[in-house]
Amino acid sequence: MRWILAAMLVLFSFLSIPTSADAETKPFIIINKAVNKLAFIRSGKIEAVYPVATGVNTLLTPEGLFTVTVKAKNPYYRKKNIPGGAPNNPLGTRWIGFNAKGTDGRVYGIHGTNNPSSIGKYVSQGCVRMYNRDVEQLYEKVPIGVKVVIVRSNEPFFAIGKRYGAL
Numbered sequence: 001m002r003w004i005l006a007a008m009l010v011l012f013s014f015l016s017i018p019t020s021a022d023a024e025t026k027p028f029i030i031i032n033k034a035v036n037k038l039a040f041i042r043s044g045k046i047e048a049v050y051p052v053a054t055g056v057n058t059l060l061t062p063e064g065l066f067t068v069t070v071k072a073k074n075p076y077y078r079k080k081n082i083p084g085g086a087p088n089n090p091l092g093t094r095w096i097g098f099n100a101k102g103t104d105g106r107v108y109g110i111h112g113t114n115n116p117s118s119i120g121k122y123v124s125q126g127c128v129r130m131y132n133r134d135v136e137q138l139y140e141k142v143p144i145g146v147k148v149v150i151v152r153s154n155e156p157f158f159a160i161g162k163r164y165g166a167l
Helices: 002-016 020-025 132-141 157-163
Strands: 028-032 037-042 045-051 064-073 094-098 108-111 122-124 147-151
Touching (some): 045 157
Parallel strands (some): 028 147
Antiparallel strands (some): 037 045, 064 094, 064 147
């Protein structure tokens, strides 16, 4: 009887401990507001770095560790009743929503823009803007459940990724 209990404990401990192989294969997104850049990490490597726009002040784009919960192509802009795909839609061509501040992924997101000159600046009301071509690439690589960390740091992406177990 004891050997069965011991075997079950060993089995469950293996199921609950993430291995380094798991961390190396799961995609991960880091957004650094200090430099307005987004790093996409996959298979334990920084695969791409993109310029972004973040909040007009440091409080608007929330910092922390979040999860992608919603994705949409040509998202509808509810605030001003603008259909997806319309040239005046400020959300651009893709939406990758995450659960910041207890939301469901429909309030905060990584999205395209109809104002490409805003990229690299502090201009949004909380979302992370990207060039449409960049967010379209990222959208294809990011499944629901991917972790997104947003920081304001002078550290390189490699150091931030190591700290969060993505590298």
